[in-house]
Amino acid sequence: MNTKHRKVILVIILCYTVLILYYMFVAFGRTENVGTGFNFQLLPSDFFRLPSLSDLQHPTLMDAWVFGNIAAFIPYGILIPLLYRTGFLRFMILFILCILVVETVQACSMLGSFDMNDVIQNSLGAAVGFGAFRFGFRTKKVWRNIATTGISAIILLAFIWGIFGIADKAFTKELGPFVALNELKNSGISSSTGTKRDSFQIGGQNVEPQYNAYSTEGENTVTYTYTLGKKELYLYLNFGIPNKEHAYGSLRISADGQEYLSASSKDPSDEPGMSSIYLQGANELVITLEGDERIWDIGIREMRHTWKW
Known part of the structure; x- marks a missing residue:
């Protein structure tokens, strides 16, 4: 050159x-x-x-x-x-x-x-x-x-x-398919738990659960415990209190001793709530319902590599 x-x-x-x-x-x-x-x-x-x-x-x-x-x-x-x-x-x-x-x-x-x-x-x-x-x-x-x-x-x-x-x-990890909580095989919970999906009304809205529905089943307080296997995932749920007089209820969700969600209400006219919770490496999921509180269509989506699907 x-x-x-x-x-x-x-x-x-x-x-x-x-x-x-x-x-x-x-x-x-x-x-x-x-x-x-x-x-x-x-x-x-x-x-x-x-x-x-x-x-x-x-x-x-x-x-x-x-x-x-x-x-x-x-x-x-x-x-x-x-x-x-x-x-x-x-x-x-x-x-x-x-x-x-x-x-x-x-x-x-x-x-x-x-x-x-x-x-x-x-x-x-x-x-x-x-x-x-x-x-x-x-x-x-x-x-x-x-x-x-x-x-x-x-x-x-x-x-x-x-x-x-x-x-x-x-x-890169991506969200996997939705898995209803009652479908977890390692939960240690009765297989019939959460399977009752009768419709009900909350805040004037008609609710028809698609996957599951949990309540206190006539008790004052009920606790559900699930084993998640220390995975990275998102927990999705809907919650609220059905329409009736003198209704009251509360909800607490924790994983491995750390509280992620706490909600309570005394007004049945409140609209249904929705929440998504990110859980990284959580092993034991604890859901506590009190009074008339209900949760439904609760499940997880795991973050995982596509080559693991």
Whole structure:
């Protein structure tokens, strides 16, 4: 490569860098909305979560942002090795150091935040560009090299997208199907408990339970205990007091000794209540009903990896 070509590439890199810095420090109204404090996110979160093909059909602003964080830095992986001979490891170390400096300046100037997700995504883009350069620039025919490099960049980006999609499925948990509480096999409760689903009225509304219904069954206080198996899950329930004179009731839900929900009422005209409770690693679930309180359609949805389904 002659001196003239090197100068042209250097000018392109400088102009492109100015454009990138503009978007990182000035664009999107950053100068008008300067933060009031430093924002450092040192641990990555959900950086495996790249937009899927279905997401790209109806992309959100966040999907476009993630795609831009990767695609915008592909040119550096192509242009810098063209300008200076360097190996992949050396290039990536220097690139990551530069990105870390830029992210730090963003946070310290309060024109943005230090986000480790951005560092990882930007570095992925540079790595894709470097790989495309190595595949593309193998001949002396300039236009052929450019075309091969462009195609290689697209293929490598698609490959990275696929790898991260697999990683997303492997590391990301999703809500499993709804399981009614009376269907838990390790509950130690009578199999008939909660199966009576007679309709009743609460707050002028007719309630028809779909899965189960629990009450004190004529007693003053009743406690139901279930073993959850130390899983990460959400507990869903509906509760209220049926319409009748002098009605009173209360509800308490706890897990492993920690109380998560407490409700009481003396007014039958109150509308039914709904609640969802996040339980992480809970083993013993205890539900205590007092008076006329009722709960129905109570069940769990477990957070689990898709490969465990």
